[in-house]
Amino acid sequence: MSSWQSAAPIPLTGADCFLRAFDAEARRRNGASHLSQLVLRLGRGFELARFCDLVTQVSRANPLLRAPIRRPFGLLPPVYDTPRARFDAAPPVWVHESSSPRSERVPQVFFDRLNATQDLRRGELLRFDIVRYGGGAEGTDFAMTWAHLLFDGSGSEHFIEWLAACHRGERMPEDLSPAEGAGIASVTEGRGAAPPRGPRAQGLKARAYQARMAGFAARPPRSLAGPLRRTPQALCYEVETYGPEETSRSVERATQQAGFLTPVLFYLAAVIRAHHAVFRMRGLSAESYVVPVVANLRPKGARGAIFRSHVSMLWFQVFPEQVEDFATLLGILKDQRLARIREGFIENGAAAMNFARWAPSRLYARMAERILKGELASFFFAYTGDFLPGLAQFVGAEIRNGFHAAGVMASPGSAALLSLRDGRLNVGHVRQQDVFSAAELSAFRTQLHRDLLGVDGGR
């Protein structure tokens, strides 16, 4: 048994606590957990029985996967209470035999799963849904859904890679090393964008972060869904997969205009303008667009950590008058990114999230709400680059496509998640069902398509 699997509880990272606060807020206001999802669209040959067996073995060897999350004595920073993880509580694998033919549409059950609750206090952290077509002969759709803090996006891909390696017999379920498991704190500290040591230095950084966030309130954002409110969560999403030619055109534009290693800003600019098109259609002004972009804090070049969230946030704010021209917008985003990294915004964010470990989750959510005048953000956005690069098969089946999806609260009610798989761009749009009309959705997609490909007119 690895050292990290010992009886000692495992602390949540600052980012985990940020996401735990979101979960509490989503449950309170929208009756659903804050979940994330990874989808694989598989060909024939998925070994269901072997997969179920693998999940049981992995869960037994790794108590964190079923550990209740709680705050010791009701006061201390929350932990994965691994000593109290139930031995027999393996993550559930739900199998759905589909009688309808397979299509490009994502199965409804995957949306339902994002609208469900998973009780963190009972260790309900992870579940799988397997949709089989023709008993698996026509392929399988696979969804892994998890409480957003169990893995971040990179960690979830590492976990899938690790399951695949276990299936191939290259790894054993109990083989997780500390760097891959939970014991990463020592690796992220003191390197790159890690938070500084010492409570005073951290306090100053957290305060600088809060001051920067408070500056956004001068022209607060407005989301398409409107401010936070109590309403049942009803999410759906679709993923548009661009063909190889369109993808290579989009990737080339992103590289040329935003830079070889920073294409994320190109995609962010396109998604801001797609939301702007809907505001314009409604005859409304957003006042400003405020969007968080995840910054990965993993040590660069090290073997990837699987569990917990190792991220900070870079926040961007742009105004409607800066959005009209794509090149102008992209230039502003580039300038903001550089200025914020220069001022230490990422480290400040990490320090602020570390402090949040001590704050009651509702207090933290209320602070965020107050600063942004009832909104959490204009929308959520992620560009995660190549999806599971180098992994062609999963548990016996070819991976035909794959992408991330994530829950988005009733406000802001819209999230765009982009990634690449085998030379094809996947553009996922997760939304609260009543936020976009059919005409608005069409305008959103048309604008996004124009900016990604640099063409006039939609498809």
Added chain:
Amino acid sequence: MAAPSRVELVRIIFDILRTQLLSVGSEFTEQSSLVDAGLDSLAVTQLLLAIEEATGVWVDESLLTPENLASAESLAACVYELQRRAS
């Protein structure tokens, strides 16, 4: 203070990468691929800021081509050229 020579620039950039930004072992050399070693969008910006602090030269992000980021040596050549033009 005299501007660093090309050889010194290679050493400066290599040291920043090895000690501050990348989690790499002895297999990482001045000729190693930076992207393969784990340099990403955040790390490359931190690298530019560290180079500016050490040399006073700012490398515009438009110069971050695959060729210039091929290795510490090639990036040093790019910085050296910028430094030479500025002097």
